[in-house]
Amino acid sequence: MDVGWAGVRELVFRPRVAELLWNTTRLALGTVAVCAVLGVGAAWLVARSSVPGRRLWHVLLVAPLAVPAFVNSFAWISLLPGLDTYAGALLVVSLSYFPFVYLPVVAAFRGLDPALEETARGLGLSGWAVFRRVQLPQLRVALLGGALLVALHVLAEFGALQMLRYPTFTTAIYDQYRATFNGPAATALAGVLILLCLVLLLAEVRLRGHRGYAGSGRGAARPVRPVELGALTGPALLALAGLVGLALLVPLGALAYWLAGGASAGLSWGDLAATTGTTLALAAAAAAVTTAMALPTGWLAVRARGRTATLLERATYVGSSLPGIVVALALVTLSIRATPWLYQTVPVLLAAYAILFLPRAIVPVRAAVEQSPPLYDDVAASLGSSGADRLRRITLPLLAPGLGAGAALVFLAVVTELTATLLLAPTGTATLATAFWSASSALSYGAAAPYAAVMVLLSAPATVLLSRHTRRGPTP
Incomplete structure (x- = not known):
């Protein structure tokens, strides 16, 4: 039924919409920030550092994409029922979506000519200064593209957030439609969500700008000389292992645990x-x-x-x-x-x-x-x-x-x-x-686990293709 402009204003400009806007916006911004740090840091270690086993780490860092976000949420909430907070939602969606930043950034790293970096080091710049002043500007387009993907996925995410009881526009639209079959109210919330998506798309285009960073030299780029980590090799390995453990081993371990109880769950x-x-x-x-x-x-x-x-x-x-x-x-x-x-x-x-x-x-x-x-x-x-x-x-x-x-x-x-x-x-x-x-x-977690396991198995081939597609360059 048509509600008119007065009805639309009444549906949109109300405290509940403001609450959902706050929840959705802070989760999207927080997830983008966390995924940017995790994705760029992991990409630098894999593409530019001397950390051992970089091929293996690359595959393991892409593998979380084989686990849908709502399955990841199921794993965490079934093991830690008290995770239904903002921090819990931020943790779960960040672990699910950081590969969207890692993939384009690691590909961009492998496409950069290291001559500029070597020149900067020859001029006395520290490793951090080289990253901040030379590498990061060249990663701008890849980083913004990955961040846009993460933000759009957070705005669209329903299953993971509903399971974590964290209200956003998607969960509210579904609840409004299913509980009361209130079409106008659900449509009004959907309109606000569409505006958020458009704002994100326009912001990404504006931030990306028109500057290019393509190399002007002829011939193939010289091979990358990995940065020696030295005493930091141990902490780097621990950081990568912790990230992979939280993003991949926890959901797979939870699935294995609940699969063992699947028969008893009927x-x-x-x-x-x-x-x-x-x-x-x-x-x-x-x-x-x-x-x-x-x-x-x-x-x-x-x-x-x-x-x-x-x-x-x-x-x-x-x-x-x-x-x-x-x-x-x-x-x-x-x-x-x-x-x-x-x-x-x-x-x-x-x-x-x-x-x-x-x-x-x-x-x-x-x-x-x-x-x-x-x-x-x-x-x-x-x-x-x-x-x-x-x-x-x-x-x-x-x-x-x-x-x-x-x-x-x-x-x-x-x-x-x-x-x-x-x-x-x-x-x-x-x-x-x-x-x-x-x-x-x-x-009924035991009964749910087999369905999740089959989805993960069917998603695995796409993950393998993605990891092979971005695994270019001399990576030992």
């Missing part, structure tokens, strides 16, 4: 198998639909460059920057008002997945199109081959690696998606994420 392995099958089927369908949508977009962005193609491509990123609960709520409202027969059906759920994850498919598809020379298509056309025949015999085989990578990224994202699935899944349909959520909400 878990039905048949239900687990059926839920896994449903999840895989939805993920496969979403991957197929989303990749099919990404193909023309990626093709036009490369082969038909122009304002229209650029606008079409950039528009796909808008949906992915919105929290899943906002996209789900919009589709709920649209389906109820325009097509009530589609409410809580698989097509609407697949539409939500496509909106949220389309950029994950577009990026590798576009890269594949960039690397695919148009000469073969032109030759085939000159020989009289039809458009459909060229698509089947030339275009699709050339783009197959990019299409496969995009489909795999979407597939793995859908496997662990929670918020949109909770609101849009057909009645009686359970995925690994929603089944885990139901069991953990009922404090």
Whole structure:
């Protein structure tokens, strides 16, 4: 129902919204600060220092991405029930999201020419001064990009914060919608959340600026000479081990502990198998639909460059920057008002997945199109081959690696998606994420653990690919 501008003002300008704004803002800022320190520090140790076992540490520092944030929260809260505070929320989300800063920063470190650093040291600058005055400015774009990802994930996070009982806009929207089915109130909160996301995007563009730091020399950059840590090697190893232990070993250890009690919790392995099958089927369908949508977009962005193609491509990123609960709520409202027969059906759920994850498919598809020379298509056309025949015999085989990578990224994202699935899944349909959520909400940790373990196992391949993609350069 329409409430008018007076109703909107009444819904937005109230103490509850101010409280949620304070909670959400301080958690986002705190998480960005913690992740920046952890991500940059770990990246420097792995890419620039002489700390032993840098290849192994790199893999272990990326591995927390295989554990969804709500699974991480489940592990911590099941072991420490008193963690439902701001400090607890800050700890859990920071341990879940610091790899988003670590990954781009370590890649940026490995792309820097060490000549500037060696020159600065030759001029008498200390190691800290070299980092602050030479390296950090060149890491600006990577650091801001990682910080933006962290902030957007915090704004969109629902499961972890709901489990920790830390109220933010996402948890309030879900509670408002589920408890009272109050569409206008939930929509008003979603509007404020969208504004926060837009502010973040604009702030990142403004802070990034237009300065570039590309090297101007010719040829390959000289090999990096690691900074000798000396007596600091022990503390550095302890710091890395502590970070990996908190971010990875604690959730995996908690899962192992509760898996041991899964049989006593009355878990039905048949239900687990059926839920896994449903999840895989939805993920496969979403991957197929989303990749099919990404193909023309990626093709036009490369082969038909122009304002229209650029606008079409950039528009796909808008949906992915919105929290899943906002996209789900919009589709709920649209389906109820325009097509009530589609409410809580698989097509609407697949539409939500496509909106949220389309950029994950577009990026590798576009890269594949960039690397695919148009000469073969032109030759085939000159020989009289039809458009459909060229698509089947030339275009699709050339783009197959990019299409496969995009489909795999979407597939793995859908496997662990929670918020949109909770609101849009057909009645009686359970995925690994929603089944885990139901069991953990009922404090049946033993029954929830197997669903979490399967999600972690299915997410592991993406983590391996990410660690290999950024592991470049001479790292012993």
